Amino acid sequence: MKSGKSNYRTIWLDENDPSVVKIIDQEKLPFLIDTIELRSVDDVYAAIEDMKLRGAPLIGAAGGFGMYLATLEMNSQTEVWDHLSNAARYLKSCRPTAANLAWAVDRVLESSRHGHSVKEISESALSSALEICEIEKENSRQIGLHGLRLIEKLSIEKKGEPVNILTHCNAGWLACIEYGTATAPIYMAHEKGIPLHVWVDETRPRNQGARLTAWELGQAGVPHTIIPDNAGGHLMQHKKVDMVIVGCDRATRTGDIANKIGTYLKALAAFDNNVPFYAALPSSSIDFALTDGLSQIVVEERNPDEVTSVTGYADGMIRQVRICPENSRAANFGFDVTPARLVTGLITEKGICRASENDIKEMFSDKFIK
Numbered sequence: 001m002k003s004g005k006s007n008y009r010t011i012w013l014d015e016n017d018p019s020v021v022k023i024i025d026q027e028k029l030p031f032l033i034d035t036i037e038l039r040s041v042d043d044v045y046a047a048i049e050d051m052k053l054r055g056a057p058l059i060g061a062a063g064g065f066g067m068y069l070a071t072l073e074m075n076s077q078t079e080v081w082d083h084l085s086n087a088a089r090y091l092k093s094c095r096p097t098a099a100n101l102a103w104a105v106d107r108v109l110e111s112s113r114h115g116h117s118v119k120e121i122s123e124s125a126l127s128s129a130l131e132i133c134e135i136e137k138e139n140s141r142q143i144g145l146h147g148l149r150l151i152e153k154l155s156i157e158k159k160g161e162p163v164n165i166l167t168h169c170n171a172g173w174l175a176c177i178e179y180g181t182a183t184a185p186i187y188m189a190h191e192k193g194i195p196l197h198v199w200v201d202e203t204r205p206r207n208q209g210a211r212l213t214a215w216e217l218g219q220a221g222v223p224h225t226i227i228p229d230n231a232g233g234h235l236m237q238h239k240k241v242d243m244v245i246v247g248c249d250r251a252t253r254t255g256d257i258a259n260k261i262g263t264y265l266k267a268l269a270a271f272d273n274n275v276p277f278y279a280a281l282p283s284s285s286i287d288f289a290l291t292d293g294l295s296q297i298v299v300e301e302r303n304p305d306e307v308t309s310v311t312g313y314a315d316g317m318i319r320q321v322r323i324c325p326e327n328s329r330a331a332n333f334g335f336d337v338t339p340a341r342l343v344t345g346l347i348t349e350k351g352i353c354r355a356s357e358n359d360i361k362e363m364f365s366d367k368f369i370k
């Protein structure tokens with residue numbers, strides 16, 4: 001994606017050294033644009049865990065590259081399958097909620113079976129990791145094209161008045177490879193000249209909305225306003241939101257969606273105010289084995305320090321400051337589950353469907369586990 005004069009992807013192989021994977025350091029955005037080099041499975045694990053990269057599709061892509069880097073740690077004495085299965089288990093344990101991580105890691109692991117020598121296994125792993133990036137890029141583009149139809153329809157209904165879209169957290173290109181999931185229809189509508197405006201939830205505790213989504217939208221020239229997480233209900237009551245589009249970290253085959261903490265409250269408010277609530281997601285975020293999000297999706301709990309402090313920019317430096325009494329306890333649930341009954345529809349790479357087992361099955365019959 002374009003930022004100023006530069007064209008960025010979120011993850012790529014170093015063109016001068018194929019043993020190095022590079023990423024944008026999202027911990028520093030929007031204050032500084034910096035890149036990090038990942039040279040080992042441990043580097044990938046740490047980058048995902050510390051959220052130097054984040055967002056379900058990007059976590060998946062990084063997991064894929066992590067498996068490739070695992071193959072570079074092998075030599076002729078290595079017990080190949082022990083080594084790769086351990087690396088896969090280790091990477092998958094890093095952030096449990098995003099379905100894409102296991103999807104991508106398993107895909108690269110499986111592709112490695114085609115190699116007979118260490119070199120061949122590495123080559124297969126690399127081409128599989130690169131393919132995952134291409135798949136996710138195309139998935140996002142398709143999500144954009146399908147979601148665009150919804151925005152076009154609203155724009156016609158509003159007779160060209162700006163369409164107001166509310167989004168939560170960052171399901172933009174920074175969370176993916178390009179375009180984003182929730183933002184893909186927004187970028188496409190903006191490029192087509194459809195007047196729109198985005199309400200950006202700041203998204204505590206790490207403020208991915210205020211820091212990342214606002215930055216992305218600003219770079220693309222999309223009109224937007226950052227709001228505190230609690231403002232959405234008020235705006236919906238006053239007819240200032242025409243639709244909600246959020247991303248998704250793991251969906252069930254029945255249409256429940258896990259997304260950044262706070263998403264459920266937006267869905268409740270949308271339901272109460274008849275505001276359409278869509279989740280945009282590639283099929284790599286659907287866990288076709290799950291039938292009930294509330295009881296079956298593992299919600300990651302993160303370090304409470306993310307709640308008791310905020311990170312910002314002052315005096316030319318990125319700083320973290322405490323915002324509460326020193327001894328107060330804090331809890332940091334990373335995600336919540338929005339039940340299918342509150343979701344108007346799923347915007348996927350294959351089209352838009354209702355959040356129901358039948359509709360998901362019709363769209364993804366090839367992936368359905370009986």
Ligand code: MRU
Nearest residue numbers: 054055056169170171247248260
């Ligand atoms: O904890 P994060 O930043 O990895 O959370 C991911 C998100 O930003 C969202 O939940 C997003 O909507 C899903 S990923 C496209």
